[in-house]
Amino acid sequence: EIVMTQSPATLSVSPGERVTLSCRASQSVYSNFAWYQQKPGQAPRLLIYGASTRATGIPARFSGSGSGTEFTLTISSLQSEDFAIYYCQQYNIWPPGTFGQGTKVEIK
Amino acid sequence: EVQLLESGGGLVQPGGSLRLSCAASGFTFSNYAMSWVRQAPGKGLEWVSVISGGGDRTYYADSVKGRFTISRDNSKNTLYLHMNSLRADDTAVYHCAKKTGGQAPLDYWGQGTLVTVSS
Numbered sequence: 001e002i003v004m005t006q007s008p009a010t011l012s013v014s015p016g017e018r019v020t021l022s023c024r025a026s027q028s029v030y031s032n033f034a035w036y037q038q039k040p041g042q043a044p045r046l047l048i049y050g051a052s053t054r055a056t057g058i059p060a061r062f063s064g065s066g067s068g069t070e071f072t073l074t075i076s077s078l079q080s081e082d083f084a085i086y087y088c089q090q091y092n093i094w095p096p097g098t099f100g101q102g103t104k105v106e107i108k
Numbered sequence: 109e110v111q112l113l114e115s116g117g118g119l120v121q122p123g124g125s126l127r128l129s130c131a132a133s134g135f136t137f138s139n140y141a142m143s144w145v146r147q148a149p150g151k152g153l154e155w156v157s158v159i160s161g162g163g164d165r166t167y168y169a170d171s172v173k174g175r176f177t178i179s180r181d182n183s184k185n186t187l188y189l190h191m192n193s194l195r196a197d198d199t200a201v202y203h204c205a206k207k208t209g210g211q212a213p214l215d216y217w218g219q220g221t222l223v224t225v226s227s
Contacts, residue, residue: 034213036153043203043217044145044153055215087153091213095167097143099153 002026002090006100012108019075021103023088028068032092035064035073038102039084047086048073075105083107110134110216112204117221124194128221130187130204138162138182141207143214144189146200154200157189158207172198194225 003026013019025033035048046055048064051071061076075082088100116128130142144156157168157178166178177190187204201222205214 032211036214038153043219044205044214045217046213046215049208049213049215089153089213091211094211095158096155096169097213098155102152 001096002029002093002098004088004090004098004100006086006088006103008103009101010104010106012106013078014108015078015080017078019078019082019105021073021086021105023066023071023073023100025069025071025090029090029092031067032090033064033066033071034089034091035062035071036087036089037082037084038087044087078105110206112206112216112218114202114204114218114221117202117223119224119226120194121227122195122225124225125190125192126194126223128189128191128202128204128223130189130218132185132187132204132206135206137180137185141210142180142187143205143207144178144187144202145205145214145217146198146202147220148197148200151200156202159187191223194223196225199223199225 005024007022031051033051036044038044052064063074065072085102085104087102091097111133113131143158159166159178163180175193179188201220203217203220205217208215
């Protein structure tokens with residue numbers, strides 16, 4: 001099974017800052033990779049798929065990059081509504097579409 | 109607008125059974141594979157099961173294989189998860205989610221329904 005490892009576990013940032021989250025796969029998943037955002041009490045929301053394509057309605061401040069085993073989610077200027085937990089997922093091998101353990105972005 | 113609404117969660121004793129439902133609307137239900145993903149309290153996301161659009165192919169996480177059964181009724185636009193032999197570590201919010209394609213992410217999720225396994 002492919003293991004997805006996210007770093008850091010928690011990120012403390014101020015509004016307006018640039019944020020970079022990382023995710024590493026234990027073996028290549030090519031570009032079959034997604035990022036999700038989850039706010040407390042809400043369903044996860046698809047942000048990025050294909051490693052770098054924004055899902056419908058996702059603001060341009062969110063961008064994804066990487067391929068193979070190393071992936072990055074960048075938020076260019078953090079807004080108050082962006083404080084949440086972010087999960088990565090590989091779907092190169094389905095099932096299971098394994099998730100990372102999450103990175104919590106909190107207010108500094 | 110795509111909507112997924114789960115129901116059927118609740119408190120159940122260890123060894124008990126429960127059936128979850130997910131009512132779908134806003135898309136052609138039978139054209140898409142559907143999945144269940146769970147989240148234990150304070151924990152991350154764990155994929156549980158997936159079913160093809162026609163319902164002929166199903167897959168399960170090792171942690172639930174032999175105990176859970178996924179099914180769907182395309183005439184009712186509804187997804188199900190039949191859960192037997194429930195254990196304390198099955199306690200979680202269970203989300204249903206729509207899959208965009210074969211090798212694809214989950215593009216829409218429901219809010220989830222809480223299952224608590226406790227005596």
